[in-house]
Amino acid sequence: MIEILVEMFSYPFLVRALAVASVLNVAPLSFAIPVVVAAAFFLLRMNENSLIKGDAAIALVSTGSLSIGVLVMSLTTGMNLDVCNYMFGSILAMTQSDVYLSMVLSALVLLLFILFYHKMFAITFDETFAKATGIRVGFYKMLLAVLTALTITLGMRLMGTLLISSLIVFPALTAMRLCRSFKWVMIHSIFISFICFFLGLVMSYLAATPPGASVVAMNIVMFFIYSLLSFVSKGVKR
Structure with a gap:
């Protein structure tokens, strides 16, 4: 939905x-x-x-x-x-x-x-x-x-209107890589949003890149980090 x-x-x-x-x-x-x-x-x-x-x-x-x-x-x-x-x-x-x-x-x-x-x-x-x-x-x-x-x-x-959907979709998808309950997905999504937004603005300022694209790039990095943590977590449980 x-x-x-x-x-x-x-x-x-x-x-x-x-x-x-x-x-x-x-x-x-x-x-x-x-x-x-x-x-x-x-x-x-x-x-x-x-x-x-x-x-x-x-x-x-x-x-x-x-x-x-x-x-x-x-x-x-x-x-x-x-x-x-x-x-x-x-x-x-x-x-x-x-x-x-x-x-x-x-x-x-x-x-x-x-x-x-x-x-x-x-x-x-x-x-x-x-x-x-x-x-x-x-x-x-x-x-x-x-x-x-x-x-x-x-x-x-x-x-930007072409990248705005990532602001909602990426944090939730990233959180679901590691979290299994709705509550923790929400908490991690908020954390991911703040971190990626802040780092994206810093990257935009330092590298003179568009802020929207910079924030999305940080979200992509965070997605791979959470995916790696999920892989490690499953390996430890086994």
Whole structure:
């Protein structure tokens, strides 16, 4: 489910939001957040209530969104540099208002996840069982989609929309190489995210490399380290 949500809020939605925001002279990040949240609601409803399911719904909305964004950009001048920064990431592209907004929304995402941790675990682990126990699966799926959308939108300035999915996918995949419980996967994922993000920024500063690519490179290194530790751990147990 997480992989589908990440794919939902990838490049096409953000390009459309950024393009329209630039035309309307609105702060792109402020405009992108409600657009992506609306896309989350629309895709979940489409997937649940129509004959268009899964990848087909994502492809339909994504390609339509991308075409709108490209059309708006082609009719507007002076946008190429800003859109390029969003695509590939640039720490210099972040304004003071972006930083403040990111801090507030990051705290909100963390708070909501802590408050509804058990419910979200239930719907991601076994949706049928969650329904049987009386959990409002539709509501919490929507909440999870919104939190995923906010996380991706907040990280796109630094990571770039083409690499932002790695910010969510890599830490969890890396943690699962060594951890077997959901709780420890979450703890290790947080640790891996912080370490890779910090080392990626340091690498970006020292080597003058794009921050998004540098963070992903650190995640790749960490993935191989955890894979090696997992191999050694299994060998010791034998």
